[in-house]
Amino acid sequence: MPQNFDYIIIGSGLAGLQLAYKLSEDPFFGKSQIAIIDPSSKETNDKTWCFWEKGTGKWDEIITKSWDQAKFISTEANIDLELNPYSYKMLRAIDFYNFVRSALKGKSNFHFILDEVGEIDEINSLAFGKKDNYAATHFFDSRIGSDYLENSKSTKIFQHFKGLRITTTNPVFDEAIFTMMDFRLKFPESTSFTYVLPLSEREALIEYTFFTPFLIEEPVYDTYLQTYIKDILKIEDHEIIETEKGVIPMTDYNFHEASGPKVTKIGTAGSWVKGSTGYSFKHTEKKTAQLVQNIKSGKNPKDGLLNARSRWYDAIFLDVLHRNNELGEQVFTKFYSNNTPQEIFKYLDEETNILEELKIMFSIYHPEFVRSFFRKLFQ
Template sequence: MIVPDYYYVIVGGGLAGLQLALSINEDIFFKGKKIAIIEPSLKDHNDKTWCFWEKGEGKWDEITTKSWKKGKFITKQQENLLDLGDYSYKMLRAIDFYEYAKQKLEKSTDIFFIQDKIQSIDPVTRTAIGAKKKYTAKHFFDSRPGKKYQDDPKNTVIYQHFKGWRIKTSAPAFDPEVFTMMDYRIKYKNTTSFTYILPFSETEALLEFTFFTPFMTEEAVYDEKLKEYLEQILKIKDWEVLETEKGMIPMTDFNFEKNSSKHITMIGTAGGWVKASSGYSFKNTEKKVAAIIENIKMGKPPGQGLSSIRFRKYDGIFLDVLARHNELGEKIFEKLYTRNKVQEIFRFLDEETKPSEELKIMLSLYHPQFLKSFFRKI
């Protein structure tokens, strides 16, 4: 029998791949198992920002850029202050996470970083075909998203797409203790679109103009709306753009688990680890990685039971409404944030609630279109 090159190959050195590698590296159970992380890029710059909420201290606090205990939800009619209670809303820059993970993993004698682009994986021969060479392994963890979620007529796809400016102003313009979850005072016509603000000081903040839509848009639209927000809402005339970032996150009720097989487990976005109704992924990834580690140690398939059918149905109903009536987004989120405590919302989005609590939240969002979407999806 031919011995494979590696025990595990992790395809992709982004959030999911590195969190998985870190957890494997920290567990004595995996000692002596040779692992490769194969990633085409060097991951040597800040390509994104992750935010998440959690109670108390967390395992990522030493690399967290900033955290907040209060937030805002704003429409043209009202402004709601969100008291997070025992939760904190935390921000982490991707480059800080990449550097932290590499520093930890490069000390291991079992883990190897390889710069290559994997083009395909043969599950029969357990061989990954890269641009430079082939790699064999006992099991693959694959984070390449692919497009299968777009081809299934039974599922719904909404795209969270955005562009952000990290700006510095010449005069105080922000409250560094309060972030803005959603501000709908500047919108793109007939869409679910809003401004998101993470303030670092009175003169520096990250502003993102964000869409939850079934379609994409031109880059000039984001720039126009960010400029409009700064001038018309914040009344800022003088600012400097220090850094820009943009991205697209698929939000879908597609069952990603069916893409995994005996020798290949899909992870990250490719595994459905992005919360479909919110687009958040960082803490979700932490939970999925912990479940994978536990499955392996129990002798189960690594990807077994990683998703909840119940919550995928909830997400599907919500996404169906936005896909068919995107203009309703502002009203739906207004009901969510004004009729529920933010702690309840966080627990629901973390999939930690009981059915009775979920029913309360779903009823708070009531609109006739939800009934139609309910019967289409359920």
């Protein structure tokens, strides 16, 4: 006999745990039996999330560090960014995992299960795991397959990176200012840059990041990271205390179309990741809140989760970057030179009106955007 629940969340990463936490906060679901199924117990820091928001946020007690100032650097510009009223916040994944697990531990209706789910049978409301089978009224599934890689109508860029958390013997960093993008050290003919999050005068997370249609071998990251540390930061003596790496799909592929009557795709699998940036944390927070409200209102859980106009803008941007990857530095330089951080954050949060969006579009204009517009229009 399968184990029975009202709701099953498949995957205990960002989307799965944010959804579980949101459900746990609402008395409406106090008697619902909810399972979170994942083959991993999430006991290591496998990534770092960053996001911006105004004022106090719900995760502030576990934030590693926040900044009110930033800088953008390219071969043509060195721009100081005053973020107020926003703050840019850093959160280590392990702190998030532990916080949510601890909050749910005292809830008798939440159940963490270590298992790997394979097929979901929507007709019989069953999920088949390697260790057991599970029945539920509805499934929230954060898994993505590889089918999107073969889809010819969508554009696929990969945000891939390696980060080193280092300590230095001497004070080197200005801990009040982080570096959003530094294009001074670039892989040939690519959109690639360094991202620096200073944690103190002697400690920082330094990531070398690509927005490219291709992936590279790990030694390439190492070469560029060490070159940046030595030649640009002028650091001779440092110790690596933590390493992280990842690949985030930046795409206009419609992952969410895999949802069904009894399965709602969430996270990357629900098209929740911002296609043009790879940012996901705050988008996930907003979408889980909307999803929970949909359930309470008797609507389809996925109703109203996606902004079609913003997805269209992202599709055009991704097409430009895919076909002309070397233009990334120029486009981002225009983006940060011609718009305030407040305008940028509002746009990326998908809170702008059409006039505000047109201003952004004109600020980064390049003929390739027109070509991509028509390619996507008639695709």
